[in-house]
Amino acid sequence: MPEVKIRKKVITVEEIFHEGGPPAAKPLRRAAALVVIHNPFAGGYVQDIAPFMDDLKPLGLQMARELVAALGGPGNVEAYGKGAIVGAGGELEHGALWHAPGGYGMREVLGDAKAIVASTKKIGGPGTRLDVPITHINASYVRSHFDAMEVGLADAPRADEIVLALIMTTGARIHARVGGLKAAEIKGEDGLR
Amino acid sequence: MTANIRKIVTFLEETRSEMGRTVEPPTRRAAAVAVIENPCAGKYVDDLSELMAIGEELGGLLTERAVSALGVSTALVESYGKAAAVGENGELEHAAAILHPKLGAPVRKFLGTGLALIPSSKKRGGLGVVLDIPLGHKDAAFVRSHFDGMEVRISDAPRANEIMVAIAVTDSGRPNPRVGGLTKDQIKGEDGLR
Numbered sequence: 001m002p003e004v005k006i007r008k009k010v011i012t013v014e015e016i017f018h019e020g021g022p023p024a025a026k027p028l029r030r031a032a033a034l035v036v037i038h039n040p041f042a043g044g045y046v047q048d049i050a051p052f053m054d055d056l057k058p059l060g061l062q063m064a065r066e067l068v069a070a071l072g073g074p075g076n077v078e079a080y081g082k083g084a085i086v087g088a089g090g091e092l093e094h095g096a097l098w099h100a101p102g103g104y105g106m107r108e109v110l111g112d113a114k115a116i117v118a119s120t121k122k123i124g125g126p127g128t129r130l131d132v133p134i135t136h137i138n139a140s141y142v143r144s145h146f147d148a149m150e151v152g153l154a155d156a157p158r159a160d161e162i163v164l165a166l167i168m169t170t171g172a173r174i175h176a177r178v179g180g181l182k183a184a185e186i187k188g189e190d191g192l193r
Numbered sequence: 194m195t196a197n198i199r200k201i202v203t204f205l206e207e208t209r210s211e212m213g214r215t216v217e218p219p220t221r222r223a224a225a226v227a228v229i230e231n232p233c234a235g236k237y238v239d240d241l242s243e244l245m246a247i248g249e250e251l252g253g254l255l256t257e258r259a260v261s262a263l264g265v266s267t268a269l270v271e272s273y274g275k276a277a278a279v280g281e282n283g284e285l286e287h288a289a290a291i292l293h294p295k296l297g298a299p300v301r302k303f304l305g306t307g308l309a310l311i312p313s314s315k316k317r318g319g320l321g322v323v324l325d326i327p328l329g330h331k332d333a334a335f336v337r338s339h340f341d342g343m344e345v346r347i348s349d350a351p352r353a354n355e356i357m358v359a360i361a362v363t364d365s366g367r368p369n370p371r372v373g374g375l376t377k378d379q380i381k382g383e384d385g386l387r
Binding site for chain 2: 021045090091096133146148
């Protein structure tokens with residue numbers, strides 16, 4: 001299969017102190033890793049694309065490591081998400097190639113993360129923004145950690161490119177107060193609660 | 194509490210071909226988006242129960258509108274998702290209050306099923322902000338062919354004191370899915386995951 005050709009990488013870290021309410025004792029940090037790769041399948045219909053997932057695994061792992069480093073260690077990471085923006089020459093299914101390697105990379109780095117990694121994807125031109133959904137790493141139903149982060153790059157994806165995104169955050173929404181399952185109540189058996 | 198709705202917009206997408214290859218049957222997804230007044234805009238409100246009640250009301254209304262736009266019986270709905278965009282005088286937690294405590298139950302009631310978590314996203318933005326609604330299979334979150342997302346945008350919303358609330362449904366997964374993983378015929382339907 002084709003090698004993974006990277007054009008550029010972006011790491012964004014947001015530090016949120018308050019949103020109009022009382023400043024939190026510990027600011028929330030949300031970090032996104034974006035990598036712009038060449039889409040080896042752009043421009044025509046290719047049936048057999050699945051082997052490219054294995055080629056993307058080292059990249060997923062590397063991006064996950066960079067996010068953990070940006071947030072100060074795996075112990076600080078409480079929620080995650082992933083996404084992809086496919087350039088005009090590709091198809092949505094090329095974005096789906098990111099599910100397995102992106103999730104693998106984050107689980108590998110975080111240890112025993114139990115919850116499914118929330119995700120989204122789209123086709124778009126340079127400057128397209130993507131709202132990447134975020135949920136708790138061990139229990140999808142933890143309400144305080146339902147979140148999303150908008151990502152994108154002004155000059156990507158070009159028609160023959162894909163923007164791959166991974167997100168990790170350090171905690172709940174800054175003024176979380178709508179009840180539901182709390183992180184402290186996680187049973188940790190099924191990845192849901 | 195009844196939501197003060199300024200407008201409801203529905204979107205229906207039908208994909209018939211991808212990369213020159215026919216998608217048979219076409220994949221279809223629909224979204225219904227309500228633009229509502231944010232009763233908590235412009236100030237810090239501790240108790241968000243008013244917004245939670247609005248979420249319950251919109252859960253039923255928008256699901257009915259979205260399924261109606263899709264034009265199929267509820268039994269044929271395969272995946273779903275929800276999202277909200279809060280205008281600049283609101284906070285992210287207002288979106289959370291609408292989406293998470295009470296919106297899901299009427300969605301599931303209308304559909305008759307819905308074992309899986311309803312995937313969601315939220316943001317704050319100005320007029321014309323783009324909202325990406327994540328999509329996942331309604332009965333088994335790990336069905337890989339149905340991991341998807343739908344973009345919606347309304348040029349004149351949300352105003353500073355408004356919230357856009359969106360629900361999306363589909364009768365299919367992605368066009369021409371071929372990256373493996375759990376398929377819909379393999380769903381056990383016990384835990385909402387597989």
